[in-house]
Amino acid sequence: MIxxxxxxxxxxxxxxxxxxxxxxxxxxxxININKDEQFKPDFIKLSPFRKVPxxxxxxxxxNLFESGAILIYLAEKSGKFYDRDQRTIINQWxxxxxxxxxxxxxxxxxxxxxNPGKSEFGxxxxxxxxxxxYKELNERLSDSKFLAGEDYTIADIATFPWIARHEWHDxxxxxxxxxxxxxxxxxxxxxxxxxxxxxxxxxxxxxx
Ligand SMILES: N[C@@H](CCC(=O)N[C@@H](CS)C(=O)NCC(=O)O)C(=O)O
Numbered sequence: 001m002i003x004x005x006x007x008x009x010x011x012x013x014x015x016x017x018x019x020x021x022x023x024x025x026x027x028x029x030x031i032n033i034n035k036d037e038q039f040k041p042d043f044i045k046l047s048p049f050r051k052v053p054x055x056x057x058x059x060x061x062x063n064l065f066e067s068g069a070i071l072i073y074l075a076e077k078s079g080k081f082y083d084r085d086q087r088t089i090i091n092q093w094x095x096x097x098x099x100x101x102x103x104x105x106x107x108x109x110x111x112x113x114x115n116p117g118k119s120e121f122g123x124x125x126x127x128x129x130x131x132x133x134y135k136e137l138n139e140r141l142s143d144s145k146f147l148a149g150e151d152y153t154i155a156d157i158a159t160f161p162w163i164a165r166h167e168w169h170d171x172x173x174x175x176x177x178x179x180x181x182x183x184x185x186x187x188x189x190x191x192x193x194x195x196x197x198x199x200x201x202x203x204x205x206x207x208x
Pocket of ligand 1: 010012033038050051052053065066067
């Protein structure tokens with residue numbers, strides 16, 4: 001059994017979506033990052049950077065932090081969404097999500113969604129970067145069905161929950177037709193819908 005310790009955030013949803021996709025038994029232990037539960041000593045032992053998500057694979061006593069590393073672990077364990085012959089290209093798109101898309105859209109959330117009016121510079125800077133990310137993903141998806149090629153992989157699973165925040169981004173996802181096509185296709189997957197509703201509260205994927 002896998003225990004997923006997380007808050008209901010895009011990085012947490014990556015992992016719950018993956019667990020649903022591979023049909024592993026899991027339970028969610030909620031970490032309330034608004035109440036600083038990520039700084040509790042027991043949690044820091046599992047997550048030295050004091051971040052969610054973390055998993056504990058109780059079957060083999062493995063703890064893991066960093067959502068990209070968790071996705072790779074679950075993909076290798078299940079043999080799914082990480083085709084051995086495609087790994088070089090899957091890694092490229094996965095690392096792009098981890099090092100660029102996630103952190104910079106995260107900054108856009110901070111300035112545009114949570115703290116509007118606090119910094120014009122920050123708002124403009126991250127709005128432009130978010131727009132650029134949409135454009136770049138749209139370009140990629142104009143000649144590729146999924147991010148890493150013909151198959152749905154952990155690179156798509158990592159990226160999807162970030163684009164699912166499109167209403168916060170205010171970029172206008174609909175204008176990006178290839179990204180919209182990709183988003184709609186992934187939104188239809190039952191495992192994605194279930195994993196998106198991480199806390200079992202009936203949360204639905206925002207439509208475009
Ligand atoms: N690179 C990390 C980022 C994790 C991350 O930023 N988690 C956020 C929530 S999405 C968090 O724990 N924030 C609480 C804090 O920074 O104190 C991953 O992908 O797992």
